[in-house]
Amino acid sequence: MSTTAVAHHDEHAAHPTGIMRWLTTTNHKDIGTMYLTFSLIMFLVGGCMILGIRAELFQPGLQLMKPDFFNQLIGVHALIMIFAALMPAATGFANWMIPLQIGAPDMALPRLNNWGFWLLPPSAILLTLPFTLALFGIGDGALATGWTFYPPLSIQGGIGVDFAIFAVHLLGISSVLGSINIIVTLFNMRAPGMTLMKMPMFAWGWLITAFLLIATIPVLAGAVTMLLTDRHFGTHFFDAAGGGDPILFQHLFWFFGHPEVYILLLPVWGFIPQILQTFSRKPMYGYKAQVYSFWAIGALSVVVWAHHFFTAGMPVPALLYFMYSTMAISLPLAVLFFCWIKTMWRGSMSFETPMLFTVGWIILFGIGGLTGLVLADVAADAQYHNSYFVVAHFHYTLFAGGIMGIMAGVYYWLPKMTGHMYNEKLGKLHFWLTAISFNLTFIPQFFLGLAGMPRRIPDYALQFAEFNMISSIAAFVLGLSQLIFVYNIISTIKGGKKASDQVWEGAEGLEWTLSSPPPYHSFSEQPIVK
Amino acid sequence: MTVSDANGKLLVAKPSNSLSPIGYVWLFMSIAAINATAAVGFALAGAWLVLPFAGLELLAFGSALVITYLHHDDYESIAITDDVVVIQKHSYKNFEKFTFQRYWAKVTLRQALDGANAIFIGSHGKEVEFGSRFIIKEERAIIAEQLKQQLKII
Structure with a gap:
């Protein structure tokens, strides 16, 4: 035999074990697992922070903490829940499921995938480190501006703002790397026969999410960098005293911030119809309508940002434009709701935990959407702005619409990922405790907002005491019930009843053709989609 | 295959490369158009520091496409x-x-x-x-x- 050879390097031929497996892995399932684990840990960290807040708000007066620390907990809670819990959870599912669903052997750029994940732990440390430093007398704690970084408060704030700015940069880089990888994977690595209009809805949701991230992250990065230079390098981008414009920051921030809502939700909207069709045992209704609605929502989401600060002051034509364009989002969203409900209509439905979470999700997210319509109304918004009504609204959107959706996804795919069935009784208990305590936490907050209680305050008038007490007790039940979720996941990873390859009777798609758990290298050969 | x-x-x-060579170009142009519209718009409003980040992002995306294309054959x-x-x-x-x-x-x-x-x-x-x-x-x-x-x- 003769060879003219340069050694052929196949990075997937063998894989290391132990800690090095996780540090150096380029395997999409390993990286997906790391994202999901990180997300769960940060979900608990962010949850503990807000329980501190609810403990303080249990009754009027200042009991447990100073106002500045209260503000720090609120801001870091939001940043952690958005950037370190929800987004990594969606990215974890993307890593696990997109290659399986489109019949690809892995993500297109496996090393980039590894870097994307390993930027997350340092950014989480940057976000939370100022709390620890303050204990040793260094600095005055984490950022106390809320997650929005509004100047002039953020220009005047302590080192916590700087830490948060760098954390946001790292999180942004991680998101961009992930988005690039997903776009290239979805466009170039689909199995033969899988046209774009045959892609699973989850893949579509993520494709549009990735486009939104690509469009908006540079704007956020630029905005926080300008904030940094205003703080330390004598610029006056947002400093009115130097000729700058603090409202410009609000435009920049919300150009990112509003699409961010859809960045968090579109992946969930992607797998929700898949869960519905599985447990309704009938084909998904309106696939094309859902895909086009995704595109419409994605496009509209980047042109409606100023509804977040109607009260900051802007010309009437601008107010009207942002009001109508925001309300226009409800049209494609209504199409989605119709398709989801129609998928269930006359189906042979069963209510395992993923389906319970999904049906609960539709109802609760619907409330989030409808209360958003109220806030989109310029005239009404003047009343609701900066009140607890807004807090309740966005928690119906992001906790019910985001986190409960993610929980549905976890229960749906956990047997596929681990090869074991989770404990169904515990799953259902988790759902009912979560759904009931969530409503008891946030329905009172709608009433508090309507009664005029402002958000981001550690103390309040006596008239708000009862609703706050109910909300705080329910929040602790909500928090503690998540321990059932954690226990159920860990016990499923450790063992349990063996899951079949298809797992669910009505499950369809390429991922269900693989074994449970799938082999380390899935689809080293390419399946053909007909 | x-x-x-x-x-x-x-x-x-x-x-099985599901993206054709011309598809690479279209994909890059689409992303560049989205990216540039936002960046140039805000730069014109005074937030010019958005531009370098938008440029870096496009560079990263372009590089990813080039690397992928190099394995096209x-x-x-x-x-x-x-x-x-x-x-x-x-x-x-x-x-x-x-x-x-x-x-x-x-x-x-x-x-x-x-x-x-x-x-x-x-x-x-x-x-x-x-x-x-x-x-x-x-x-x-x-x-x-x-x-x-x-x-x-x-």
């Missing part, structure tokens, strides 16, 4: 001539060529490291795995059988 000539003497296995091929069997493996700049005497060459189908059946071609104690990157599992047994038949035809 595999492509073979009419008489089965040449077999080429290559990845990866392939594994096997050519059977009157005297020799030539196997070629191409992965970007890495190129391997293995030549076996046809008379002694032997095709086997057995389990590879990943547990799936793989095609091995070799002689005199040396062998090369063929097609595992691009040929589907179900097709490997058929192709192995075809190769065995081809080697028998003089």
Whole structure:
């Protein structure tokens, strides 16, 4: 035999074990697992922070903490829940499921995938480190501006703002790397026969999410960098005293911030119809309508940002434009709701935990959407702005619409990922405790907002005491019930009843053709989609 | 996926690239348009520091596309001539060529490291795995059988 050879390097031929497996892995399932684990840990960290807040708000007066620390907990809670819990959870599912669903052997750029994940732990440390430093007398704690970084408060704030700015940069880089990888994977690595209009809805949701991230992250990065230079390098981008414009920051921030809502939700909207069709045992209704609605929502989401600060002051034509364009989002969203409900209509439905979470999700997210319509109304918004009504609204959107959706996804795919069935009784208990305590936490907050209680305050008038007490007790039940979720996941990873390859009777798609758990290298050969 | 000539003497296995070369251009242009619209708009409003970040992002995206495109033409091929069997493996700049005497060459189908059946071609104690990157599992047994038949035809 003769060879003219340069050694052929196949990075997937063998894989290391132990800690090095996780540090150096380029395997999409390993990286997906790391994202999901990180997300769960940060979900608990962010949850503990807000329980501190609810403990303080249990009754009027200042009991447990100073106002500045209260503000720090609120801001870091939001940043952690958005950037370190929800987004990594969606990215974890993307890593696990997109290659399986489109019949690809892995993500297109496996090393980039590894870097994307390993930027997350340092950014989480940057976000939370100022709390620890303050204990040793260094600095005055984490950022106390809320997650929005509004100047002039953020220009005047302590080192916590700087830490948060760098954390946001790292999180942004991680998101961009992930988005690039997903776009290239979805466009170039689909199995033969899988046209774009045959892609699973989850893949579509993520494709549009990735486009939104690509469009908006540079704007956020630029905005926080300008904030940094205003703080330390004598610029006056947002400093009115130097000729700058603090409202410009609000435009920049919300150009990112509003699409961010859809960045968090579109992946969930992607797998929700898949869960519905599985447990309704009938084909998904309106696939094309859902895909086009995704595109419409994605496009509209980047042109409606100023509804977040109607009260900051802007010309009437601008107010009207942002009001109508925001309300226009409800049209494609209504199409989605119709398709989801129609998928269930006359189906042979069963209510395992993923389906319970999904049906609960539709109802609760619907409330989030409808209360958003109220806030989109310029005239009404003047009343609701900066009140607890807004807090309740966005928690119906992001906790019910985001986190409960993610929980549905976890229960749906956990047997596929681990090869074991989770404990169904515990799953259902988790759902009912979560759904009931969530409503008891946030329905009172709608009433508090309507009664005029402002958000981001550690103390309040006596008239708000009862609703706050109910909300705080329910929040602790909500928090503690998540321990059932954690226990159920860990016990499923450790063992349990063996899951079949298809797992669910009505499950369809390429991922269900693989074994449970799938082999380390899935689809080293390419399946053909007909 | 595999492509073979009419008489089965040449077999080429290559990845299924769902994005065409012109598709790369369109994809990059689309992303660039979205990215630039936002960045230039805000730069005109005074937030010019958005521009370098938008540029860096486009650079990263373009690089990812270039890297992917460089593997667009990866392939594994096997050519059977009157005297020799030539196997070629191409992965970007890495190129391997293995030549076996046809008379002694032997095709086997057995389990590879990943547990799936793989095609091995070799002689005199040396062998090369063929097609595992691009040929589907179900097709490997058929192709192995075809190769065995081809080697028998003089």
